[in-house]
Amino acid sequence: MSLAQSVAVITGAGQGLGRAFAEILLKNGAKVLLTDINETVGQKTLSELAASHGQDKVAFLKSDVTKETDFQSAFSTAKSKLGAVNIMVNNAGTGNEKDAWESTIDINVKGTIKGTKVALDHFRKDKGGNGGVIINVASIAGLNPNPCGPVYGASKAAIIMFSQCWGMNTDAVSNGVRINVLAPAFAETEMVKALRVGKEIHKPEIATQMLDQVGVLPVEKVAEAFLELVTDTSKNNAILKVSAHMGKGYHSLK
């Protein structure tokens, strides 16, 4: 898949993995609409990426993944500023476990479902689209249970199952839409910084042990795995794991 004519919408792209996904797509010739609920980080990232790759290659839209209308605005903004979207990256996520646990479900699960639904409606050839690829960012925590984040783990398991169900649906694949899951382990972002502090999780001492045992990836390594799922057109309904201690490998639920 050539990225030269590609346009991506990435949620949670103001920082962390979302920003890394934007950078690797821009480096490989794609255009990117950065979306994020945090206007400050979004605008900062926009100015930095525009300086590196050109103002005509990247744009930013403040957007909340819990609002389906924001996804519609993202697709129309991307089309008017950059061109028709063919890559959707549902990346935005949070790890609230205690008082704000429902926001974890709203953002991670419902946000991914809303983003996938809107992308399918835009990409499917039987709905007037030109095809496309959807990358849903889950986590190893959605495959391997751990006692620190039961709600977070459940949210990521939900993303994996939801994506696998759509990835096997002939209405999607026969109309030019691929749906893949990226399941990283720890990567050096604000989310892992918060994990180290251990305020919002259960059994923080176990989180520290896991971080020491599994290690923490640079975001660029996760972005390389992400790019494989985007550009390798043989990859549909795939789950790609990437971790510091195990490297990269595909996973099957069967």
Ligand SMILES: NC(=O)C1=CN([C@@H]2O[C@H](COP(=O)(O)OP(=O)(O)OC[C@H]3O[C@@H](n4cnc5c(N)ncnc54)[C@H](O)[C@@H]3O)[C@@H](O)[C@H]2O)C=CC1
């Ligand atoms: N960092 C890690 O070790 C791993 C992260 N992940 C997943 O990767 C994704 C990105 O995580 P990180 O970059 O580490 O997190 P991060 O906390 O550094 O960045 C998350 C971004 O999402 C944005 N966001 C939060 N709620 C939003 C909403 N309602 N609407 C739009 N944007 C919103 C935040 O403003 C922030 O810019 C998440 O889904 C996370 O669960 C998965 C495995 C490992």
Ligand SMILES: CCC(=O)/C=C/C=C\C[C@@H](O)/C=C/C=C/C=C\[C@@H](O)CCCC(=O)O
């Ligand atoms: C409560 C919020 C929370 O859990 C915070 C998570 C912080 C980072 C993101 C998370 O998605 C990373 C999870 C990593 C889990 C890692 C490892 C173990 O489950 C063993 C992995 C073995 C393997 O590499 O297959």
